[in-house]
Amino acid sequence: MAPLLHIDGVIAALTRIVADSKQRGDRNGYFAALYRKVTIRVKEGIAAGQFEDGLRMEQLDIRFAQRYLDAYEAYQSKAPCSKCWEIAFTSTNHERLTVLQYLLLGINAHINLDLGIAAAETMNNQELEALHHDFDAINAVL
Numbered sequence: 001m002a003p004l005l006h007i008d009g010v011i012a013a014l015t016r017i018v019a020d021s022k023q024r025g026d027r028n029g030y031f032a033a034l035y036r037k038v039t040i041r042v043k044e045g046i047a048a049g050q051f052e053d054g055l056r057m058e059q060l061d062i063r064f065a066q067r068y069l070d071a072y073e074a075y076q077s078k079a080p081c082s083k084c085w086e087i088a089f090t091s092t093n094h095e096r097l098t099v100l101q102y103l104l105l106g107i108n109a110h111i112n113l114d115l116g117i118a119a120a121e122t123m124n125n126q127e128l129e130a131l132h133h134d135f136d137a138i139n140a141v142l
Contacts, residue, residue, distance in 0.1 A: 003066065007043045007058050010065040011036060017072065027092035028072070030099050031106035039065065045141035052133045056122060060131070064118035068110055084109035 004010055014036035021029025042061050046054040071085035081089075088105035091097055119131055 004062050004069075007039065007046070007061055010039050010062060010069075011043070013065070013069050014039060027099075027102055028089055030092075030102050031088070032072075034103055035065070035068065035106075035110075041141055042138070045137070050141055051137050056131075057134050057138075060118055060122040060134075063121050064110075064114055067114035067118060071109075082109070082113060084113050 014032050017032035018029050051057040071081040074081040075089045088109045
């Protein structure tokens with residue numbers, strides 16, 4: 001997937017996944033729908049000045065989302081993706097799992113793998129501690 005430049009691009013990409021998933025009856029759309037709601041809320045929080053550094057938070061959001069979107073695209077095109085994302089995506093083929101279980105597998109992959117990488121990339125060799133306030137603020141936003 002082409003690199004995203006703005007949070008609106010993230011929302012548009014997630015909206016497409018949700019629509020495509022709904023059309024195909026693909027349960028992977030559940031995670032994308034949840035993620036879209038969260039991204040919209042983060043955008044609103046940035047606009048409302050709820051973060052110490054709104055521009056940095058937008059860049060973190062974009063990098064974070066790009067990791068999910070790249071994994072999703074790889075999975076859809078049958079290209080390799082990380083094992084945790086592969087498990088999350090393939091779990092939606094198991095009807096005995098609940099929607100909450102699909103969501104938790106996606107959240108696990110995204111938080112436990114992607115978040116640290118996106119944070120390090122966003123800080124570009126600066127101290128990660130500088131993100132601490134905004135990491136705490138995201139909980140209030142969500």
